[in-house]
Amino acid sequence: SQTIHQWPATLVQPVGSPLSLECTVEGTSNPNLYWYRQAAGRGLQLLFYSVGIGQISSEVPQNLSASRPQDRQFILSSKKLLLSDSGFYLCAWRVLSSYNEQFFGPGTRLTVL
């Protein structure tokens, strides 16, 4: 069966520090991968999505970037964190099929101080 991993689960970083969040998927091939951010009590904002290795689409201009170095690995990065980067970051995957369900990882809680 498929599983999705995200780490770390929680992270506290000072303003101006770099960021690297990793997401990996097991048990599937060539998934679409997504990074979302969720502010407290709010819905999900799509940040990036990828349909294949090295293919990244950005939905919102911001202080973040994403990379997909391997088929089942998706990385969210920043060179210098801002206070506004605080939030709950969720990785998701889906394989295009007859039902196209999208599944989420457990999330990373990022606090920028």
Added chain:
Amino acid sequence: SQQGEEDPQALSIQEGENATMNCSYKTSINNLQWYRQNSGRGLVHLILIRSNEREKHSGRLRVTLDTSKKSSSLLITASRAADTASYFCATDGSGGSYIPTFGRGTSLIVHP
């Protein structure tokens, strides 16, 4: 703007009662998904309903879709305290981009 919008924003009921949440959207869709999110956790996929389907069931969950009204509802029957969570709908546009758009969610509290 958000494609899917849940209604109500918050719902408080007693254990054993039914909970109904609604989702409205603006443009034509390929499918619609419902998710549950417990506080501080990831989203759990509940049900996907295709645009050519009108109703789906999964255990105590019942989802309906009315494409003429551009709306969907999620019914949880015989609710339990463990159903306390936020519920989100997400829609895939008919353009084939496979980028779901999420609403802001309904916060459900089930009192024991």
